[in-house]
Amino acid sequence: MSATTAKSANLTGIARRRRPDRGGDQVKQKWGNPFTYLVALLFIVACIAPVLFIVLGGFRTNSQFTTDPSGLPSPWSVGNYTDVLSTQTFWGQFANSIAVGLASTAGIVVLGLMVSFVIARYEFKFKGAMYSLFAAGLMFPLVIAITPLYIMIKNLGLIDNLLGIIIPQIAFGLPTTVIILVPFLKAIPKELEEAASIDGTSRLGFFFRMVIPLSTPGVVTVSILGFLGSWNNYLLPLYVLNSQANYTLPLGVQALSASQYSQDTAKILAFTSLAMLPALIFFSVFEKKIVGGLTGAVKG
Amino acid sequence: MSDTLGTETASGRQSQGTPEAGDAGKSASPASPRAAGRRRSGRARMRLEIAILSGPAIIVFLAFVIFPVALAAYYGFYRWKGYGDPTDWVGFDNYKLILTDPAFHEVLTHNLLIVVLSLLIQGPLAIGLALLLNQKIRGRSIIRILIFVPYVISEIIVGTGWGLLLQSNGAVNDLLGKLGLESWQHDWLSDPDLALWTLMAIITWKYIGFAVILMLAGLQSIPDELFEAAEIDGASYWQIQRRITLPLLGPTIRIWGFLSIIGSLQLFDLVFIIWGPYIAGTAGTSTMAIYMVAEGRNAANFGYGSAIAVVMFVISMVVALFYQRFVLRRDLQGAVTEGGDR
Numbered sequence: 001m002s003a004t005t006a007k008s009a010n011l012t013g014i015a016r017r018r019r020p021d022r023g024g025d026q027v028k029q030k031w032g033n034p035f036t037y038l039v040a041l042l043f044i045v046a047c048i049a050p051v052l053f054i055v056l057g058g059f060r061t062n063s064q065f066t067t068d069p070s071g072l073p074s075p076w077s078v079g080n081y082t083d084v085l086s087t088q089t090f091w092g093q094f095a096n097s098i099a100v101g102l103a104s105t106a107g108i109v110v111l112g113l114m115v116s117f118v119i120a121r122y123e124f125k126f127k128g129a130m131y132s133l134f135a136a137g138l139m140f141p142l143v144i145a146i147t148p149l150y151i152m153i154k155n156l157g158l159i160d161n162l163l164g165i166i167i168p169q170i171a172f173g174l175p176t177t178v179i180i181l182v183p184f185l186k187a188i189p190k191e192l193e194e195a196a197s198i199d200g201t202s203r204l205g206f207f208f209r210m211v212i213p214l215s216t217p218g219v220v221t222v223s224i225l226g227f228l229g230s231w232n233n234y235l236l237p238l239y240v241l242n243s244q245a246n247y248t249l250p251l252g253v254q255a256l257s258a259s260q261y262s263q264d265t266a267k268i269l270a271f272t273s274l275a276m277l278p279a280l281i282f283f284s285v286f287e288k289k290i291v292g293g294l295t296g297a298v299k300g
Numbered sequence: 301m302s303d304t305l306g307t308e309t310a311s312g313r314q315s316q317g318t319p320e321a322g323d324a325g326k327s328a329s330p331a332s333p334r335a336a337g338r339r340r341s342g343r344a345r346m347r348l349e350i351a352i353l354s355g356p357a358i359i360v361f362l363a364f365v366i367f368p369v370a371l372a373a374y375y376g377f378y379r380w381k382g383y384g385d386p387t388d389w390v391g392f393d394n395y396k397l398i399l400t401d402p403a404f405h406e407v408l409t410h411n412l413l414i415v416v417l418s419l420l421i422q423g424p425l426a427i428g429l430a431l432l433l434n435q436k437i438r439g440r441s442i443i444r445i446l447i448f449v450p451y452v453i454s455e456i457i458v459g460t461g462w463g464l465l466l467q468s469n470g471a472v473n474d475l476l477g478k479l480g481l482e483s484w485q486h487d488w489l490s491d492p493d494l495a496l497w498t499l500m501a502i503i504t505w506k507y508i509g510f511a512v513i514l515m516l517a518g519l520q521s522i523p524d525e526l527f528e529a530a531e532i533d534g535a536s537y538w539q540i541q542r543r544i545t546l547p548l549l550g551p552t553i554r555i556w557g558f559l560s561i562i563g564s565l566q567l568f569d570l571v572f573i574i575w576g577p578y579i580a581g582t583a584g585t586s587t588m589a590i591y592m593v594a595e596g597r598n599a600a601n602f603g604y605g606s607a608i609a610v611v612m613f614v615i616s617m618v619v620a621l622f623y624q625r626f627v628l629r630r631d632l633q634g635a636v637t638e639g640g641d642r
Contacts (some may be wrong), residue, residue, distance in 0.1 A: 171364035232454030
């Protein structure tokens with residue numbers, strides 16, 4: 001970029017006069033304006049402080065909370081965390097969250113990839129209608145449908161069953177998936193499909209041998225969004241799951257803060273920290289892909 | 301258009317000689333001319349493929365998204381407690397009740413306030429922060445990760461954490477006391493004059509990272525040459541932001557606005573977790589979705605709850621259509637070039 005700047009700057013006298021300034025800018029660009037760092041720092045502190053309160057709170061004791069609600073842990077106690085980690089409750093709910101997350105993500109990806117392939121690569125009468133159907137799905141959030149959905153799940157006998165969460169999550173995950181994957185699949189060059197066809201590959205063969213490997217980046221984005229959505233889902237489990245053994249982590253957090261432990265602030269915070277940790281790790285690993293996928297989706 | 305095209309492409313592909321399709325054509329219709337048979341079987345095959353590939357997704361989607369929404373519309377015409385089948389048809393009575401229900405008007409007002417305040421608070425803040433962070437500064441990637449953290453953690457965790465922080469004897473009031481700002485201490489969550497603003501602060505905290513990341517992505521799609529050209533022409537920093545950055549960021553801002561409005565209209569989790577359906581009513585933070593759940597599930601007025609869901613949906617739909625028609629329209633016609641001309 002600086003090379004082009006220098007070249008275009010040579011074109012006019014005004015620009016040449018400004019070149020020393022530009023040079024100054026570039027030195028500045030290495031560190032930039034201190035004000036920028038100050039604002040960025042304040043912003044980050046505002047974003048992170050409440051999260052730190054949760055994590056550090058888990059290292060305190062309840063008496064520390066009573067005497068000094070906003071203090072740092074002193075002394076640090078790991079008892080809350082080891083307590084939570086040694087309970088069957090936490091690991092059971094952790095396993096449920098993982099199972100629901102993986103199954104929902106798998107369903108979203110498999111069904112979403114298949115239908116997106118049809119919309120992107122086949123020519124037929126109802127293609128536009130099919131795309132609009134899924135796109136309109138963005139307008140139907142879970143909240144609006146929750147009451148009838150609950151009754152339906154009850155009639156299907158899936159109350160207090162993890163499947164009662166997984167299937168609706170797949171259904172509600174499809175719109176985003178289709179909207180992200182269709183442009184992605186459309187971008188696979190036609191020539192590739194023709195070449196495959198000349199080599200005697202059917203369109204289904206093309207789907208399995210070429211499309212699936214080529215669409216990996218889009219699929220990764222969709223999977224991450226699906227998994228995070230499932231991991232954080234609260235409303236659906238709240239309606240569908242009744243027994244503690246089937247709870248996912250968000251319900252576990254809620255049950256803890258509403259139960260006989262509601263006075264045990266430190267334990268609630270330790271449990272909450274451990275419940276958000278997997279999502280945070282998952283997010284930091286895939287940060288670039290999530291952000292790229294979100295912006296790609298928004299730009300359509 | 302697409303149907304004939306489809307036949308052509310399908311048959312075209314067949315004539316390139318997919319062996320098994322040709323054989324199938326022969327066996328299916330031995331009497332007809334070869335080409336016609338091929339075309340027909342190619343089309344049938346294509347239909348089969350479409351059905352197999354799109355069927356599962358469409359069935360799951362119709363059954364678990366569209367059907368429940370349709371059911372809500374149906375239940376909305378009944379007085380129904382949720383036991384057995386709804387039989388007590390009341391026509392539009394539930395909707396008439398909504399029109400005159402002061403409790404619904406109150407929650408609707410809250411939703412509209414949240415829509416407007418979210419746009420007014422988060423929009424300028426996010427644009428400003430994105431402009432600032434778009435400079436070439438050190439540690440950009442770590443900054444991005446950190447500001448996105450509140451968006452990634454779940455509503456239940458945000459709610460639990462902020463609920464504890466903001467209790468009347470919680471950490472926020474304690475910290476204010478330590479700083480000698482006793483007069484700033486408040487009952488953040490239950491004071492009806494304050495609770496909605498507390499909610500706005502939490503919403504801003506939770507979703508601002510998402511807005512900033514979107515704006516940053518939008519800024520990065522603006523070609524550097526434009527800024528360089530303007531700089532060469534002697535434009536000041538603020539002139540550049542006003543004449544180049546903001547117009548070119550327009551599409552991103554408008555799409556963010558859309559997502560923000562729809563999210564605000566359907567706000568549920570945070571309020572439900574921090575306040576619960578009953579306290580939210582007295583603290584003045586209740587939303588349409590909260591009222592719907594309170595009526596539908598907890599008071600077992602499933603008919604009335606469903607009617608509220610339908611009204612929520614209609615409001616969102618109307619807002620979305622208006623927004624698309626009058627705000628997003630320019631984006632659909634390639635606003636980047638249009639904006640650049642101005």
